[in-house]
Every structure is written in C-alpha cells, then in structure tokens.
Amino acid sequence: MGTGERRPVVAILVGGGPAPGINSVIGAATIRSILGGCDVIGIQDGFKWIMTGKKDKVKRLSIEDISRIHFSGGSCLGTARANPTQKPESLDACLDSLDALGVTRLITIGGDDTAFSALKLEQRAQGRLQVVHVPKTIDNDLDLPHGIPTFGFQTARHIGVELVKSLMVDAETTSRWYFVVTMGRKAGHLALGIGKAAGATLTIIPEEFRRKPIRLKTLVDILVAAFIKRLAAGRSDGVAVLAEGLVEFLDQQDLNGLEDVERDQHGHVRLAEVNFGVVLKRAVEGELRTFGVKTTIVEKNIGYELRCADPISFDMEYTRDLGYCAAQFLLEGGNAAMVSIQNGRFIPIPFSDILDPATGRTRVRMVDVESESYVIARRYMIRLSQEDLSHPQDVVRLATAAGMAEDDFRKRFQYLMDKDV
Template sequence: MKKPETNKSQSRPKRLAVLASGGPAPGINSVISAVTIEAINRGWEVLGVKDGYRGLVDDDMKQLSREDVDWIHFRGGAVLGMSRTSPVQGDNLEKIVATIKRRGIDFLVTIGGDGTAFGASFIAAETGGVLRCAHVPKTIDNDLPLPEGVPSFGYTTACHVGVGMVQNLIIDAQTTRRWHLVTTMGRQAGHLAIGIGKASGAHLTLIPEEFGIDGATVDKFVSIIEGAVIKGRAEGRHWGLAVIGEGLVGALKASELEKLPDAGRDSFGNIRLANVALGTILCDQVTRRLAERGIDVAMREIKLGYELRCADPVPFDIEYTRDLGYGAVRFLADGGTNAIVVVDHKKRTYVPFEHMRDPKTGRPRVRNVDINSENYHVARRYMQRLGRRDFADPQQLARLAAAANTTPEAFKSEFERLVCGEPMDFDGPGEKRELKLN
C-alpha cells in the first residue's frame, strides 16, 4: 500500500539563520548564544551564517547546536565572524534570496547597526515577505536611536575597558610629568569619549556635540586644551590627560577641513574624515603654543578604539544581550517582522526599522550626547577646564596669568572668548533646588 505524500514544508522544523555584520562589539557571542538556545528550545533549527552577509551571498553557514553556543556568552569577538559585505551591492541580493530559498530559511536575526537592519528589510521584501526578520542593534559608539537611557549593547563594556586603560595612562602622565591626548571611537557622537573621560577622571574631555551646528575651528580646540594645561599648572599640576572623540573632526567648519593636511577624498569628493590625524595636529599645535610662552610640555596622542571592540563583555552586557537574543526569537515566534529589539528598563519592546532613519533626509538617525543633561553637566564640573569664574575672580586670574607667563589682562583677552555664553555653574555653585522627600 502506497503511503500518502506529506508536505515537506509542513513536516520540517522551522529554520532560523543568525548573523553579525559591521564592526565587533562586546556581547555579540552572547546574542548568538541566546538566539540559538531559545530557538532550539522551540524546536527550530538554527543556522549560523559566517562572516555576516557574505555568508548568505556565498551560502557559507553551519547548523548550530547547544554545545556550540553554551559557553560562548562570556567571550568577546564573534564566533561566526563578521564582515561589511553589503547585501544590496551588485547581484548580492539575488544570491542571498537564492540561498534563503535553497536552505529553507524562515527567520533571520541580524546583529549590527542601521545598515545591517535595512539590509535585512531589503532581503525580506525581496522574498515577498516570506522571510521574517528581527534585528538586535549594536555599537560601542552608543549612537543608535534607542529610547533615552537605553544603551546599545557593548557600550558599557567598551567604557569599562577604556576607563581601565585611561586610568593607567593618567598614572603614566603623573609619573612622567607629561600630557596624554586620548582619541576614542565615536565618529558621530561623543558618548564613548564622555563616558570614559568622566569615569576615569580625565582632566578634559571634548566631544563634537558641544560645538553646535555652526562648527568649530582647530584654533578653538587648541586653545581649550592649552587653557586646561595652564589651569593645571596654576594648581601645581604639570601633567594631565585629555580625551577627545574622533567625531570632533566632523564638528569642524568646512573651511577648517580644507586647511588640514590632505587625508584623501571619497568617490563623491568629500574629505575622508577618518583619515584626518586631528589628535596629532592638536598635540603639535598645543606644544608649540606653550613653547612660545616658555613652557616645555611633552604631549602625545594615543588612539583608543580597536582594543575595546572584542573585549569580554561585563556582566551587564551579558545579561542585556541574553534578553535581546531571547526577545528576537520571541518576536519572530509571535509573528513579528522588520523590527529592532529593545529592552527598556527590563521591558521588551520592538521598534520598526523605519525609526532608524530620518524621514526628511533618509539618513540614519544619530543619538547625540545631550549637553543640557545633568549627566553632561556633572562631567563638565569635574574637568580641569577654564570657566567663567576663572575670569571673574581677580586672584584666580592672576594665578592663571602667572602660570601662562603673561599678564592678567593679556590672559583674559586671549582666553575669555572660550567661555562666553557658557553657564556659570559649569565651574561654580549652581542654583539651589528644592529637595523633596517622599
């Protein structure tokens, strides 16, 4: 007797693919582990895609078991590898869709930034909505448009590791009586710079957000750093450390960028900001200006970035990414698609992909540091930075002028412009607030 035919698509388990794209961030392995375990617990098969979207283009993946992922959650890096392959470049999209159909993939979980998320949405659309996608956002820059107070995973670990490194450099600066200028990652926002600078006790931190939409000049950056060095010397401290975000380059006026050493241009004729050696330029100009005052200061730049991306995640990021990985699978199991997984104060929510782009410009939204927040206000209060009260107090002004080998009048004429328009309570007692107790 002939057995009745069965529908293979109905008899086989659901199949989920997971990939990580872009640059590394601490906690990726924990997401992969959480996604895999939750999917297997639901009776699904899990395919680990190697090297991001390149693995879908080349059909390079492996089936994952619990044994493959049980003990990877506390390790840095990404066991599946990563790449910046674009799913929509050339004929990649066509190849990816063919791989998905050939492999019978029902769900896709992507780990990455806004580009990775939108790549997944293009793939889902190309399959006619058959493929359902969930995205877990990651970046150590913390600049993705998540709800206020919700970090992107990896940021907390990057801060933790960065603070340890900067604290060592502060001791080195104190021991050798020199200044270090530490440049951190953060191409568009200063979260990582201000986080590391504030927690480590750096004497000065500069981020792009404080210079507004009008743009800044190299001269202003140099003067702020020079002022911090002089203020330290007036207090008997002939050493120090400043942290700057690499995004300061993007805060420069276009006319200022044209003056910088040629860093090359992209295919659209724009200056490649990542290639501008701003830290070196600032060190050279600050030491030259101080030398003209008869002050001998050794200052060197140290770049801090790649050392942070593959660090083992701290417990916060491990717990956080467990929640995110579980949330991604739960979202897909409940019939969802094309959304970002967000865990806001232990509550799981989902944000449509479209939220990551500005509807007016079509460009990715960027979450900037709120320079009007108390978090930033406190950071400024603990910096060794010239403030309005330095110029309002005649005795302090005299000390600063003596440290700069000039007169109080000349010092005020040269540096007071740096603090015009700033709140007085950045460097003095703020207004009294009524304390209410419940």
C-alpha cells in the same frame, strides 16, 4: 510538527565592528530558536558573501556548539562592513541566497548601518522573510530610548576606564600629558563615559559644539587653556579624552589630505586612518611653545582594545536577554523591528521608527549636552570657564602661568566662552 515536515530555518549574521557580547546574543538566540522548533544557521562575515550569491559561507549551529560562548568576546560568525544597500541586485542576491538555504527568519546583529541594511532587506523581501535586528555598538549611538545602552558599550567603557586610570597615574608620575582618542564615529558617548567615570582632566566631544564645522584652532585653544589652568594650580600633568568623532565635524581645510583618507562601504571616513591624536599633539605643542611652556604630550588611541574583550556581567546578561527576545519575536510571527528592553520588558521598535526622515538613514543618538549628567561631567573637568575669567584674582593667576598680560589673556581665550563656538 508532523513527521517529515520541514523545520523553519533561522539565520543569524553580524555586521559592522565587533563589540563585547556578540557571542552571547548568538548563543541565546540559537538556544531559544532550536527549543522553539527551528534549525539555526550562522552566516559568516555579515552580508559579505550572501550579497554576491555565495551560499557556502554558513555553519549549522547547535546548542552544544554555543552553550558557553557567552563568556567570550569576538564573533564566532565573524563580521564585515559589506553594504548590500548600494545596489538592488545585492539585496536580491541576499534574498536568493537565504531562500536557497531555506531561511525564512533572519536575526541581524549590528549598529546603525547593519540596521539600515536589515530594514532595506526586509522591504525588498515583500513578506518572504521575517527580520529582527539586535542593536550592537560600543559607540552607544543607536536611537534607543534615553538611558538604554547598546550592548557592548558598558564593557568597552569599563575597560577604557581601566586604561585611562593607568595613564592618569603615569601622567602624574612622569609630569606629562596624554591625549586619549576613543572610538565613536559621530557621537561622544564612549569618550564621555570613560572620561567622566575615570575623572580624566577633561573630555571633548562633538556634541558640545553648536557651530559646525569645528575649527582645529578651537580644539587646540580648549586644550591649551586646560594646560594653563592646570599649571596655574601647580600641576604639569593631565589626561584629555577626545572622541574620534570630532574628526567627522572638523573643517577639512584644517586636516590636510583628509579627502584622500579611505572610506568604508557605507561612505564613512575610516577614522583610524586619521591620526587625530598626532595632529592635536603637534598643534598644541606648537601653541604652548609660544607661551614658553614646555611639556611632553603622548597621544594614545583606544578602541580596538575594547571591541573584542570578554563581556562584563552586565553585557553578558543584557545580551542573553536580547538574543532570547529576538528569537521569541520571530517565533511569535514578529517582523521588521529592532529589539529593545525597557524597564525590564521587551519592546520591539518598528524599523519605520528608527529612520530619520531628513536623511532617510537610521537615526544616530547623540549625547544630550543639556542633561544633568553632562552638566555634572563638565563641572568636574579642568577647563577654562567663564567663572575663571570673571574673577580678577583667577585671571592674574592664569595670565601669570601663561606669561601674558591679564587683558591679553582675556582677549585670547574669551571666545571659547561663546555658546555658539
């Protein structure tokens, strides 16, 4: 590069909710970009400011500034759920802001909504801007190949398991139940990952239900049957892990006032606004009273505790690889793709491949309930099964715990065995 020739400018922004490892991506991408002959600026608060034409919410990034940020959680650039795709003028304002800042290369870090915004921005730019997206979400629901996690998921699962382990000890010590609602807007990856690894009593995720919407009564009966099965085994304690994404699929008539719950700029229900654990706790307690069963249920939400945790070593290494590959991809002239690392090799996934033709949105990866991994998870759960209802001696034991006649018990819970539930 000759004297006085302008250095290319790379911008980095973060959208959506926090996830462990964001700073590590920023740090690695900054170092590689600077060593590749570029200047780097960080855009603060995602698309929030640049989509309104503001150009002062930026910071120059240097190697000295970011050389150790990979150890820490959170985002040194902040984050926001601002959605520039709602109006063409917002996308144009983003492009004008980036152009005024001299930016010709953009690295976005975020989940499916941020990926969609990056895709639309690149399309709108018509060649004026190179864009690469780094997939981030503790929900693990971006459409990456099977077995490849989104960054932040492993740290969130690790910390979630530690929390559930403590609650399991407390539950046994005090003879009570916990309903633990975990983050996961649509998919049950985090709930299942935590519940399976911790050995929770049972885990319930949206993917296990073929028929949707899901009725609240079905969830309540699954939990009540687990209580009874546990009592029949001489235990009055348990921990149920529940994916918050179940709310998205519940029949809305079962959740009074759900229509009034606040939604974010992408149209999603703010699931934290629906006190799902309390709804289930009250419904299950009421149902158990009809069986003469007294118990203490404590509802607990976990999610915000996980998002800004310091990344574990897996995510620190993984995110440094992702940040490096994102920067290298741009340096080599790449554009319009999402970063993935498959079998230890960088493989860009074109933006066109992450769109769901049916919805026009980015695909969401759901838990494969036909997989061996899920089947094993179910085998270790304490929940009513067809096998229980097929053995007369087991039915006697369960019906006795519920204070019911055997035939009445079968009739009451047999529908839960239907694969179309």
